[in-house]
Every structure is written in structure tokens, then in C-alpha cells.
Amino acid sequence: MTAQLYLDGVTRSFDGFKAINNLALSVDKGELRAVIGPNGAGKTTMMDIITGKTRPDGGEVLWNMDTDLTRLDEARVARLGIGRKFQKPTVFETHTVEDNIRLSLKAPRGVFASLFHRSTKAEETRVTELMDQIRLTHLRFEDAANLSHGQKQWLEIGMLLAQEPQLLLVDEPAAGMTDAETMETAELLKSIAGERTVIVVEHDMDFVRALDCRVTVLHQGSVLAEGSLDYVSARDDVIEVYLGR
Numbered sequence: 001m002t003a004q005l006y007l008d009g010v011t012r013s014f015d016g017f018k019a020i021n022n023l024a025l026s027v028d029k030g031e032l033r034a035v036i037g038p039n040g041a042g043k044t045t046m047m048d049i050i051t052g053k054t055r056p057d058g059g060e061v062l063w064n065m066d067t068d069l070t071r072l073d074e075a076r077v078a079r080l081g082i083g084r085k086f087q088k089p090t091v092f093e094t095h096t097v098e099d100n101i102r103l104s105l106k107a108p109r110g111v112f113a114s115l116f117h118r119s120t121k122a123e124e125t126r127v128t129e130l131m132d133q134i135r136l137t138h139l140r141f142e143d144a145a146n147l148s149h150g151q152k153q154w155l156e157i158g159m160l161l162a163q164e165p166q167l168l169l170v171d172e173p174a175a176g177m178t179d180a181e182t183m184e185t186a187e188l189l190k191s192i193a194g195e196r197t198v199i200v201v202e203h204d205m206d207f208v209r210a211l212d213c214r215v216t217v218l219h220q221g222s223v224l225a226e227g228s229l230d231y232v233s234a235r236d237d238v239i240e241v242y243l244g245r
């Protein structure tokens with residue numbers, strides 16, 4: 001299978017310090033991938049490089065093996081179908097759950113025009129499907145401000161899905177969630193993968209275990225290990241990095 005996202009030899013320094021150091025990563029279309037690693041391992045910088053927020057000093061970042069993402073800015077990367085969810089949820093607090101989804105639908109008119117436009121049947125069907133997928137149908141008429149932290153995270157994931165991305169990058173979605181919400185989030189991300197590619201950066205190992213996917217361990221800006229969670233977590237070098245011995 002050809003990689004949908006392919007990084008090779010990627011390097012990025014800040015003031016002479018190599019935050020990303022000869023990083024190689026290959027993610028297939030439809031794959032769910034967890035990226036873990038101690039603080040400072042380079043996870044955020046990696047996401048910034050993929051999304052065009054930060055330009056690497058060297059190396060390749062290829063989309064579908066034919067488009068070099070390092071030459072594109074954030075807006076152009078987003079238009080290729082690469083969506084990013086930051087850690088903190090960002091929703092329209094004074095709008096209902098369904099309006100948040102509706103206003104996020106991929107549409108040529110933009111948000112302002114969408115407020116005054118009557119939705120088509122196809123758009124309403126998509127809103128219903130997305131609310132169902134993020135498990136918020138019972139709260140469709142509730143203002144987003146009244147949702148729990150976990151529900152806001154799911155709503156924002158729904159808003160990103162409404163943009164129909166091919167690749168979704170998700171930064172620590174389980175942070176601040178209850179155990180039950182954490183497990184539901186794992187199920188949600190698993191339901192998204194397959195149709196789309198999902199890369200999740202996460203610290204919570206119970207959550208990573210529930211994702212049940214290939215895990216990439218970053219350390220000092222490079223891949224230290226890759227494989228199942230059981231495999232990587234049993235490796236001496238990974239244990240050493242996590243325990244700081």
C-alpha cells in the first residue's frame with residue numbers, strides 16, 4: 001500500500017537545538033496511528049510541520065506521494081483535506097450543537113452566508129449523520145456552552161468531520177476527560193478511521209490501549225520504536241526514555 005503521509009529525513013532546529021531530527025514516518029490511507037513520547041519529544045513540532053505551520057529545515061513531507069507539503073502554507077494544507085484538532089476545544093458557544101455542525105459543513109458559501117441560507121436535504125442528512133457519529137443527537141438543540149468538556153471535544157471533532165478531511169490530526173483528545181469519556185473518544189476515533197486517516201498524539205496510555213492501533217514512539221525528534229502498544233511498551237529503550245533512567 002502506498003503511504004498517504006510520508007515523512008523522511010525531516011529536521012527542524014530551534015536556536016541550534018534539533019527538535020525534529022531525521023524523522024521518518026509513513027502512515028497509510030485509512031490508518032489510525034497513535035504518536036506517543038515524553039514531553040519535548042517533538043510531537044507538537046511534527047504536527048506543526050505536517051500542517052504547514054512550521055517549515056522544516058530539511059527532509060520530505062509527502063502527501064499521497066506526489067505533493068510536497070513543506071512548500072505549502074497552513075491554509076493550502078487544510079484545503080488538501082488535512083484537518084487538525086488542537087487540545088483545547090473550539091466551538092461556537094452560543095450556537096446549538098446542530099448549528100455548530102451545520103455552520104462547519106464543507107460549502108462554498110462560507111460561514112456568514114450559511115447563517116442565512118436554507119440547508120439542502122443532503123446537508124441536513126449529513127448534519128444528522130455527524131451528530132449521530134459524535135453521539136450528541138440527544139443534545140442537538142442544546143447550546144454548545146452547556147456541554148461538558150468531553151462533549152465539546154466530540155462536537156469539535158464533528159465540526160472537523162463536516163469539512164470532510166482525508167487526514168485528521170488530533171492532539172491529546174483525552175486530556176481532562178472522565179474515564180468513560182476517554183473510552184467513548186477512543187471508540188469515536190476508531191469509527192472515523194478506515195474512511196479517513198487519523199493520527200492521534202496522546203499521553204494517556206489507557207486511551208492509547210483502547211485505540212488498539214499501531215503506535216509510534218518519538219524521542220528527541222526521531223522515531224524510537226514502532227509497533228503495537230504491547231510491543232513498544234515492553235522495549236527496554238522505550239521504558240528507559242519514559243522512566244528517565
Ligand code: ADP
Binds near residue numbers: 015037038040045046
Ligand atoms: P512535545 O510536543 O513532544 O512535548 P515539542 O514539539 O513541543 O515536543 O518540542 C520539542 C522540543 O523543541 C522541545 O525541547 C521544545 O522546547 C523545542 N521547541 C518547540 N518549539 C519551539 C520554538 N518555537 N522555539 C524554541 N524551541 C522550541
